Amino acid sequence: xxxxxxxNNDLTVEVEAGTKLAECIRKAGLSIETPCNGMGKCGKCQxxxxxxxxxxxxxxxxxxxxxxxxxxxxxxxxxxPVEIELLASQNKLQSIDKQYFIDTEVNSEVKKVSLxxxxxxxxxxxxxxLNYQLASIELYTKLGKLERDKISDLTGILYNDEIIDLNQGxxxxxxxxxxxxxxxxxxxxxxxxxxxNKISDLNPQTEFGGDVLSxxxxxxxxxxxxxxxxxxxxxxxxxxxxxxxxxxYNKDNIYRLIVAGNTTMLHLFLGVNPASIARSxxxxxxxxxxxxxAKELGIKINKNAEVSLLPSVSGYVGADIIxxxxxxxxxxxxxxxxxxxxxxxxxxxxxxxxxxxxTSTAAGPALEGMNIACxxxxxxxxxxxxxxxxxxxxxxxxxxxxxxxGICGSGLIDITANLVNRKIILKNGRFNKxxxxxxxxxxxxxxxxITEDIYISQKDIRQIQLAKGxxxxxxxxxxxxxGISIVNVKEVIIAGSFGYHINPESIKEVGFIxxxxxxxxxxVGNSSAQGARQALxxxxxxxxxxxxxxKIMVLELSRKEDFQDYFIKELNx
Amino acid sequence: MEKSKLFEKISxxxxxxxxxxxxxxxKKSLELNIPVYETITSGLIAGMDEVGRLYEEEEYFLPExxxxxxAMKAGLDVVKPYLKADDMGKPIKVVIGVVEGDTHDxxxxxxxxxxxxxxxxxxxxxxxxxxxxxxxxxxxxxxxxIGMSTLMTTTMDxxxxxxxxxEAENIRNKYKVLIGGGPISQxxxxxxxxxxxxxxANSAVREIKKIVWG
Numbered sequence: 001x002x003x004x005x006x007x008n009n010d011l012t013v014e015v016e017a018g019t020k021l022a023e024c025i026r027k028a029g030l031s032i033e034t035p036c037n038g039m040g041k042c043g044k045c046q047x048x049x050x051x052x053x054x055x056x057x058x059x060x061x062x063x064x065x066x067x068x069x070x071x072x073x074x075x076x077x078x079x080x081p082v083e084i085e086l087l088a089s090q091n092k093l094q095s096i097d098k099q100y101f102i103d104t105e106v107n108s109e110v111k112k113v114s115l116x117x118x119x120x121x122x123x124x125x126x127x128x129x130l131n132y133q134l135a136s137i138e139l140y141t142k143l144g145k146l147e148r149d150k151i152s153d154l155t156g157i158l159y160n161d162e163i164i165d166l167n168q169g170x171x172x173x174x175x176x177x178x179x180x181x182x183x184x185x186x187x188x189x190x191x192x193x194x195x196x197n198k199i200s201d202l203n204p205q206t207e208f209g210g211d212v213l214s215x216x217x218x219x220x221x222x223x224x225x226x227x228x229x230x231x232x233x234x235x236x237x238x239x240x241x242x243x244x245x246x247x248x249y250n251k252d253n254i255y256r257l258i259v260a261g262n263t264t265m266l267h268l269f270l271g272v273n274p275a276s277i278a279r280s281x282x283x284x285x286x287x288x289x290x291x292x293x294a295k296e297l298g299i300k301i302n303k304n305a306e307v308s309l310l311p312s313v314s315g316y317v318g319a320d321i322i323x324x325x326x327x328x329x330x331x332x333x334x335x336x337x338x339x340x341x342x343x344x345x346x347x348x349x350x351x352x353x354x355x356x357x358x359t360s361t362a363a364g365p366a367l368e369g370m371n372i373a374c375x376x377x378x379x380x381x382x383x384x385x386x387x388x389x390x391x392x393x394x395x396x397x398x399x400x401x402x403x404x405x406g407i408c409g410s411g412l413i414d415i416t417a418n419l420v421n422r423k424i425i426l427k428n429g430r431f432n433k434x435x436x437x438x439x440x441x442x443x444x445x446x447x448x449x450i451t452e453d454i455y456i457s458q459k460d461i462r463q464i465q466l467a468k469g470x471x472x473x474x475x476x477x478x479x480x481x482x483g484i485s486i487v488n489v490k491e492v493i494i495a496g497s498f499g500y501h502i503n504p505e506s507i508k509e510v511g512f513i514x515x516x517x518x519x520x521x522x523x524v525g526n527s528s529a530q531g532a533r534q535a536l537x538x539x540x541x542x543x544x545x546x547x548x549x550x551k552i553m554v555l556e557l558s559r560k561e562d563f564q565d566y567f568i569k570e571l572n573x
Numbered sequence: 574m575e576k577s578k579l580f581e582k583i584s585x586x587x588x589x590x591x592x593x594x595x596x597x598x599x600k601k602s603l604e605l606n607i608p609v610y611e612t613i614t615s616g617l618i619a620g621m622d623e624v625g626r627l628y629e630e631e632e633y634f635l636p637e638x639x640x641x642x643x644a645m646k647a648g649l650d651v652v653k654p655y656l657k658a659d660d661m662g663k664p665i666k667v668v669i670g671v672v673e674g675d676t677h678d679x680x681x682x683x684x685x686x687x688x689x690x691x692x693x694x695x696x697x698x699x700x701x702x703x704x705x706x707x708x709x710x711x712x713x714x715x716x717x718x719i720g721m722s723t724l725m726t727t728t729m730d731x732x733x734x735x736x737x738x739x740e741a742e743n744i745r746n747k748y749k750v751l752i753g754g755g756p757i758s759q760x761x762x763x764x765x766x767x768x769x770x771x772x773x774a775n776s777a778v779r780e781i782k783k784i785v786w787g
Binding site for chain 2: 059209275569
């Protein structure tokens with residue numbers, strides 16, 4: 001056994017010789033993201049070490065060359081006493097305050113009712129005066145106590161005509177969105193529909209890889225994988241709930257929880273192994289709306305609270321998409337409209353004449369800043385906006401106006417759009433060899449420099465072409481399936497935190513939407529969390545989601561014969 | 574026209590994606606009685622080699638490679654009928670496919686095209702290929718190489734299974750195993766005992782030739 005210490009943290013853990021640094025870090029209760037799941041491909045888990053560690057492999061060498069003491073935590077192993085310094089800031093994701101918000105009429109299944117006054121002169125059990133059942137043994141106990149204290153003025157909390165609590169104050173609910181990257185939870189007053197508090201945080205599962213496939217791999221390769229991921233997510237959710245209620249509210253007053261998320265995240269929320277989703281024919285274990293008691297799931301709110309998982313359409317078109325579609329009233333659009341949720345997977349839904357079709361396409365993680373030389377998440381210092389004016393002057397903006405440290409998704413799109421628009425990148429994605437002399441010095445070794453050390457490379461451009469090509473192909477094939485032309489599409493709704501800071505013109509310029517589109521682009525942010533909130537507040541919305549699942553037709557792109565032909569055509573800018 | 578000049582023009586037109594010109598020049602080579610195998614190797618394959626290099630350097634991308642390979646195939650269609658049976662020597666034979674459970678095949682297709690246009694004989698098993706089939710086909714066609722691809726981390730272990738099957742049947746030494754695809758790395762190749770991993774299609778072709786011809 002040997003000691004591992006942590007710089008800036010007063011922590012020591014004992015590990016066996018040969019333990020990977022990433023494991024040491026997790027053992028110490030600290031966290032480190034390993035987006036490629038320890039395959040040594042992304043180079044994002046760099047740490048600084050002093051002490052005895054294994055020699056770097058050829059593969060690791062590429063990422064750490066010239067950086068003294070820096071190693072990849074997923075590959076380097078402790079061979080003797082080591083001090084580790086965490087470098088990658090485990091910043092919370094930039095939270096999006098601006099939200100697309102549709103006011104929802106309040107019609108919750110959880111209601112407060114005044115119960116008849118206990119007749120102290122009657123010998124008949126009070127319960128026989130009521131038309132309701134009590135949901136649990138605790139409520140009989142509670143009633144007994146109220147009788148003993150001679151309290152005769154009672155209120156009941158009803159869920160679908162069953163009493164789930166007696167004589168409480170607030171009736172509260174939670175809307176939870178489990179994104180592959182982030183968790184969002186709203187605390188909502190179920191009598192008024194008002195959002196009392198909300199918290200967004202990183203999904204702790206990101207430690208095991210950035211995309212759903214690496215999570216599923218973990219569940220395939222580890223006996224306890226699905227249970228591990230469930231437990232860590234549950235712990236985090238309970239922690240967030242504690243933070244949400246503060247001193248002002250009581251967790252026991254939370255009677256309802258609605259959960260949205262992609263199909264894999266919902267499987268993991270229940271601890272169900274999602275292995276079959278990740279193999280052709282991509283079959284999930286469940287898709288329908290599921291209901292459980294909070295206590296069954298280990299969610300620390302009122303024991304009798306009812307938890308509902310929203311329905312999904314397929315393994316790769318999940319409840320997050322259904323929630324988003326309903327939240328944005330997409331399903332009632334009278335003119336042809338496209339809904340796109342841009343992430344590692346791009347989910348697309350098209351509606352025309354009340355017909356709806358959906359698909360999912362592997363856009364890759366480039367748009368989240370992965371596989372991009374200077375890419376990063378939307379965190380402090382990330383370049384999030386960029387432009388080149390008519391005189392070829394460059395300007396950019398970073399998150400929190402801090403020194404530029406990388407490029408996040410929205411920055412990437414802005415940069416690409418401007419480079420295409422100014423013909424620095426040609427239609428086929430190649431850098432133009434004949435650049436304006438003002439810009440010439442910025443293009444060195446197939447890299448276009450934005451600052452002294454931050455650049456976008458030819459390879460990065462290729463990654464963006466693949467991502468946008470995948471989405472444009474999905475859109476095109478769906479439109480064809482449903483029988484409409486892009487020219488007739490009046491609106492494109494872009495969901496997901498990705499799109500929020502993006503200039504719509506940049507989206508068009510880069511070509512996420514096939515040529516010929518002249519309608520509006522609307523950004524709606526995390527529409528999945530909004531959908532969960534609406535379903536929480538109004539039971540009709542929940543019913544609508546259940547109906548919608550049956551209405552949406554799913555197209556599996558990767559099994560279509562002509563996918564490649566379409567894809568190749570959509571790669572050019 | 575001098576032979577070498579013509580070859581240069583064929584490769585040049587191919588690289589420039591001018592299919593009609595490639596066809597025209599290939600016809601010309603027949604008129605001039607230039608041995609077909611020379612036109613193929615010094616003109617067409619040489620051109621595709623350059624296309625592959627441009628792809629590897631990220632100058633060319635998928636669309637360009639596909640257009641060039643179409644031009645190459647058009648040229649090949651012109652001259653091939655006049656090719657004498659044993660002129661080209663014994664080609665390298667490769668069995669390729671996307672492993673069971675995965676239906677993403679664009680990467681594999683590109684590798685297949687690059688191999689074919691460099692004179693390798695390719696047996697493409699398609700996508701979502703049952704693992705037994707790799708071994709069976711390789712035995713049947715007496716392949717030199719078994720090439721496997723996948724885009725998904727969840728299906729990459731199938732590659733290990735194929736190698737284990739080869740070992741179990743005592744035929745591991747008959748084949749070189751090439752693997753590739755999004756989640757694949759040299760580390761993974763080492764882990765499962767594959768002979769070759771390359772990060773793109775062009776280096777796959779180059780490394781295969783190295784490994785087979787030494």
